[in-house]
Amino acid sequence: MIATGIQLAYLSSAALFVLALRALGQPTTARRGMQMAAFGMLVAVCATLVDQRIVSYEWLIVGLVAGGVIGYPLGMWVPMTAMPQRIAFSHAFGALAATLVGVGEYLHGFHEGTLTHGKTVALGFEVFFGALTVTGSLMAFGKLQELLPGAPITFRGQNVFNLSLFAIGVVCLVWLVVSPYDTAFFIAILAIGLAVGVLMVLPIGGADMPVVVSLLNSYAGLAAVATGFALDNNILIVVGALDGASGFILSMAMSKAMNRSFANVLFGAFGAEAAGPEAATSGASGEMVGIDADDAALRLAYARRVIIVPGYGLAVAQAQHQVRELADLLEKRDVDVRFAIHPVAGRMPGHMNVLLAEAGVSYDKLFDMEDINERFSDADVALVIGANDVVNPAARTNRSSPIYGMPILNVQDAKSVIVLKRGRGKGFSGVENELFVSPKTNMLFGDAKQSITQLCVEVKQA
Structure with missing residues (x-):
């Protein structure tokens, strides 16, 4: 009866x-949806805790307390911009758990003499993909947190070396299946997985980190599937498959939104200084024309239609609440205000949506x-806040x-454009933006949060 109840709980969770x-x-x-997922996970965890194979709950309680102490600040205090x-970082922890389970199961089976060819396949696959997800996720965290350089870190023959190392890992996995008790190959799989994770992410530029994080999520799902097979746990197989498939689909969708092939993202070192001679010919000619906050506010206050285009600069400045205030002030003056969201704006899918929703901007x-x-052609003003490549007409x-063919927002079709930008730097692609030197564009330089606050003050006085 207990076993049946556990499987029914797993089915409900799935x-x-x-x-x-x-x-x-x-x-x-x-x-x-988030509430249903959280409740489903609670059901799955509770069902697992009544499993007859658990002989001691002391360490589980320690893990529960430690996880709660670490997880609560990560969930409640980390700003949405981060x-x-x-x-x-969470992917790294999840993959580390799968890797440690794989190592523990292998050692247990080695000492008990219960390793089979089928179980060794699952354990080797789990440890290999889990290990590369751990280090890959930590590298992605370092680039997003700017602890590591955002530009690609490359060396001659890197792709060949990485692929060769990956192939060696696969060969070790095959040999381990043939000889399950050869621990040298198991250790080699673990070490190669850790190395591949580092070498796979370092040559990828910061602009492609959203795709990388999504792909690593898919790898973590594959590791969870292998864990499920190794432990004979159905819910891990189902959840891992959902995670792996959704992460892969999302990665493909983001690559399409950037007009980039998957291989180009993983092996192209997009954003490297040595991007080729075409990078030198992609600059925009002309001068950026500045504008004062009071002039920009007058243009916004007396417009009929305004489209706001948020970008990563909005997140960095944490200016989402000021943007919502500005939109409210304009709407009180009967201005039609809308927000244009590019699929890869920010540093993760839906980044801008989450930030604006947190500030109380209506979904509609x-x-x-x-x-x-x-609708850009009908807009009197397009207000670009910290966006660059996603509004570059050079695409x-x-x-x-280098960004030719990438789908962009038609900001250049608006009657006038105001761009809020910290400085005159390029986007993550390293390409000069033709929009910024267009005759219809004016630049409001400075911190986005301060600039929008000043715009709010000026609009109130207009």
């Missing part, structure tokens, strides 16, 4: 996870690129540009 994924597809139901790196004011692009006009 159903809740599937329903949660469906609910997460819409902003209006996303909160309910959410991408927090997610990468947020428009995806496909829905808002045709359409300059075939020599």
Whole structure:
């Protein structure tokens, strides 16, 4: 009866996870989706705790307390602007758990003499993908947190070396399956996995970190599937498969949004200084024209339609609440205000949506690129806040540009453009932005939070 109850609980949890994924597809139901996923995980954990194979609960209680002490600050106190790196850090912990379980199960089976070829396949796969996800996620965290250089770190023959090292790991895994008790190959799989994780992420630029984090999430899911097979745990197999598939689909969707192939993201070292001669010919000619906050505020206050384009600069400045205040002030003056969200704006999928929702911006004011692009031509002002590559017309006009073919927001079609930017630097692609030197564009330089606060003051006085 206990075994049947456990499997029924696992089935209920799996159903809740599937329903949660469906609910997460819409902003209006996303909160309910998170609640269903959390409840499903609670059911799965409780069912696992009554499993007859657990002989002692003392260490489980210690782990529960320690995890709660660490997890609560990560969930409650980390600002939304730092959410991408927090997610990468969480992936590292999840993958570390899978890796340690794999190591423990292998050692247990080695000493008990119960290792089989089938179980060794699962354990080797689990440890290999778990280990590379641990170090890969830590590298992604370091780049997002700016502890490591955001630019690609490369060396001659790097892709060949990485692929060769990965192939050696696969060969070791095959040999371990043939000879399950050869611990040297198990250790080699673990070490190679850790090395591949580092070498896989270092040559990838900061602009591609959202794709990398999503891909690492997929790898963590694959490790969880292997853990499920190794432990004969059905819910781990289901959850790992959902995690792996959704992470891979999301990675592909983001690559498509950047007009980049998956291979180009992983092996292209996008953003490297030595990007090729075409990078030197992709610059924009002309001078940026500045504007004062009071002039920008007058233009916004007397506009009929304004489209706000948030970017990573908004997150860095933590200016989402000021943007919401500015939008409210403009709407009180009967200005039609909308927000244009590019699929890869920010450092993770939905980054801008989450920030604006946290500030209280209504979901019905947020428009995806496909829905808002045709409306830019009717906008009196397009207000760009910290966005760069996703509004660069070079993606359409300059075939020599590294970002050529990338879908962008049609900001250049607006009657006038105001860009809030900290300085005159380039985007993560390293490409000069033609929009910034357009005759219809004015630049409001400075910290976005301070600039928008000043705009709010000026709009009130307009």
